[in-house]
Amino acid sequence: MSKEQRLSEIIAEHQSREGPLMPILHDVQAEFGCVDADSERIIAAGLNLSRAEVHGVVSFYHDFHGEPDARPVVQICRAEACKSRGVEALIADAEAAAGTRVKLATVYCLGLCSVGPNARIGDDLHARLDSDRLKKLIETV
Amino acid sequence: MTLVRISDDALARACGADALAAAFEQHGCTVHRVSSWGMQWLEPLVEIDGKGFGPATLDDVAAILDGTSDLAIGVIEDHPFIAKQQRLTFARAGKTRPTSLEDYAATGGWNGLKRAREIGPEQIVEEVLHSGLRGRGGAGFPAGIKWRTVAAAPGSQKYIVANADEGDSATFADRMVMEGDPYALIEGMAIAGQAVGADQGYVYLRSEYPDAIAKMNRALELCADIIAPFQCEVRVGAGAYVCGEETSLLNSLEGKRGEVRAKPPLPALEGLFGKPTVVNNILTLAAVPHILGQGGANDYEALGMGRSKGTMPIQLAGNIKHGGLYETAFGITLGELVNDIGGGTQSGRPVKAVQVGGPLGAYLHPDQFDIKFDYEEYTASEALIGHGGITVFDDSADMGGMARFAMEFCAAESCGKCTPCRIGSVRGVEIIDRMRAGRKRDTLERQPQMHNTPKQDRSAEDEVTLLADLCDVMKSSSLCALGGFTPYPVLSAMRHWPEDFSDNPDSVRNALDRVGT
Structure with missing residues (x-):
């Protein structure tokens, strides 16, 4: 199935819902790893919106990306509670372990605030990290 | 066969609860995955016959089963951390399987909704008003008044929106409700729908909570017949902190950029798709089933x-x-x-x-x-x-760094609609950096064409005055609480720990006194 066909399917699936754009963008991001300019055009046409409107939404939210990134992602929480538990001291080692192979992303709060520092890989959460455990996570992702 | 209870809350799972549950099953135990008691330092907490063991690892399984484990904390309900609490919203925490309709009904579930249907909209609003329940999202607005406004608003289509965009660091109560007692939230929403005449609800849930999303979807599927004709759906956020602000959340639900709306019009009158809308926090809605129970409003008001x-x-x-x-x-x-x-x-x-x-x-x-x-x-x-x-x-915390982070966070998460927040936060980071690193005028100010700018470097007091002034502008003229409240952590950190901002803490104190902040 071509990308265009798949996009039309996703759009059709959500079109009858109230406020269909966000669910569509989530599905597109999950399936293609990004919402690129082509996808924006097709979604805009499908929902009778301007491309600018769709691009405005895609670019507003941290979860949507305009370009694909094949690297695995490790999200590290760097909000106050994790800072108070020492996450900043782990960052240099984490960056070294990640190198160019893994993408480290900052997230503000995974809601595990009494057992930080915390990280998320896909839908898996990891708590009580120290430098070694975080490095191991990054190396094996 | 031994019955072992282990939480399947995201925090317990992040601490290794799944592997632990599997290990107990291998030892021939029946494992019930229940909600979390909330004693997070003890997670994963293992409960056998009401007694607790935690934080347990795979190495502890054998010792726990033969009664020799030194992780024993005794009867969980008698633990001082639990015994001293007054749990109403979290009455089921640790005790029920989160998506089990059987467990929910056996612990008084749906009684509030049943009673709400009997007493009718006006009486529901009256009881919520009487309970004194205020919005738990932060603003503390009386829930009953909001409901009354929506109930009285003209229009056939109204909405109940549960704000589950719990983005604040150090907060996880919404997550625990959704992962541990999802039907309590759904029941609260259905009661709100009954009170204001809304038949559609949305739970706007942040994407950082994958476990909560799965549990809520599952729970909504299972209880659809019970809450009918009320319908409810989960909508997932996309990583924007500002979408916890109610008008920004409504825009996001509508499929727009999560920009804050000017108020008025209040969402109670013109909310989701321009229709009258109740937007309540998860904790507010989850408190409602208790309040609507027999005598619940009086009990609540007495506390x-x-x-x-x-x-x-x-x-x-x-x-x-x-x-x-x-x-x-x-x-x-x-x-x-x-x-x-x-x-x-x-x-x-x-x-x-x-x-x-x-x-x-x-x-x-x-x-x-x-x-x-x-x-x-x-x-x-x-x-x-x-x-x-x-x-x-x-005492190892660097409060100057935390104040800088408050501004940095505001800059990263600002929706960009109003200037004090969008630009003020960036200027705030710059000023704090200058305070901490020496006080040179920045490059732009030293340009020859900037002829109105004083050429001498700023004193520490100048910088503090400037920052206090900036904070004042942000507080009084931002559109929402993101820009409006970011000054609180900044000013309080400067006031209490001036030594973390400058080598000359007295100058910070003096400047703050002079501007009266």
């Missing part, structure tokens, strides 16, 4: 102090020995929460600062530990309760 009625699920987090969920009546002091209940810092070092209310809440000094948990008392101290999250810092 608390002043105009802060009922209980607040307080979240103890950060560098704290006994972190977790502590639900108690309003009026408890911060010192009791941090020292007596929380056991001080986890690192064992002295407490330096406590941030209450998430990234927009003030940093409180241990000298202020007698402050009582109450909306008005916190407001009077230039602080806020917010969503009830408490982050403890030990």
Whole structure:
């Protein structure tokens, strides 16, 4: 199935819902790893919106990306509670372990605030990290 | 066969609960995955015949089963952390399987909804008003008044929106409700729908909570017939902190950029798709089934102090020995929460600062530990309760760095609609950097064409004055609480720990006194 066909399917699936754009963008991001300019055009046409409107939404939210990134992602929480538990001291080692192979992303709060520092890989959460455990996570992702 | 209860809350799972549950099954036990008791330092907590063992690892399985484990904490319900609480919203925590309809009904579930259907909309609103329930998202607006406004608003289509965009650091109570007792939230929404005449609900749930999303979807599927004709759906956010602000959330639900709307019109009159909408926090809605139970409103109203009625699920987090969920009546002091209940810092070092209310809440000094948990008392101290999250810092914390982070966070998460927040936050970071690194004029100011700019470098006092002035502008002219409250952590950190901002703390104090902040 071509990308265009798949996009039309996703759009059709959500079109009858109230406020269909966000669910569509989530599905597109999950399936293609990004919402690129082509996808924006097709979604805009499908929902009778301007491309600018769709691009405005895609670019507003941290979860949507305009370009694909094949690297695995490790999200590290760097909000106050994790800072108070020492996450900043782990960052240099984490960056070294990640190198160019893994993408480290900052997230503000995974809601595990009494057992930080915390990280998320896909839908898996990891708590009580120290430098070694975080490095191991990054190396094996 | 031994029945073992282990939480399937995201926090317990992140600490290894799944592998532990599998290990107990291999040892021939029946494992029930239940909600979390909220004693997070003990997760994964293993419960056998009401007795607890935690934090358990795979190596402890055999010892726990043969009764020789030194992780035993005795009967969980008698543990001081649990026994001293007044749990209403979290009455089922630790006791039921989250998506089990059987468990929910057996513990008084759906009684509130049944009674609400009998007494009718006006009486529901009356009881919520009487209970004194205030919005638990942070603003503390009386829930009953909001409901009454929506009920009276003209229009055939109305909405109930549950705000589950719990983005504040140190807060996890919404997550625990959705993962541990999802039907309580759904019942609260259905009651709200009954009260205002709405048949459609949305739960706007942040994407950082994958477990909660799965549990809520599952729960909604299972209870669709019970709440009918009310319908409810989960909508997933996309990583924008500002979407916790109600009008920004509504825009996001509509499929727009999550920009804040100017008020009025109030969402109660023109909310989702321009229709009258109740937007309530998860904790507000989850408190409703209890209030609508027989005599619930009276019980709720009898707790608390002043105009802060009922209980607040307080979240103890950060560098704290006994972190977790502590639900108690309003009026408890911060010192009791941090020292007596929380056991001080986890690192064992002295407490330096406590941030209450998430990234927009003030940093409180241990000298202020007698402050009582109450909306008005916190407001009077230039602080806020917010969503009830408490982050403890030990004496290694750099408060200048934390103040800078408050501005940096605001800059990263600003929706960009209003200038004080969008640009003020960036300028705030720059000023704090200059204060901490020496006080040169920046490049732009030294350009020859900037002929009105003084050429001498700023003194420490100049910088503080400038920052205080900036904070004043942000506070008074931002469109929402993101820009409007970011000054609280910044100014409180400067006030209490000036030495973390400048080599000359007295100059910081003097400047703050002079501008009267």
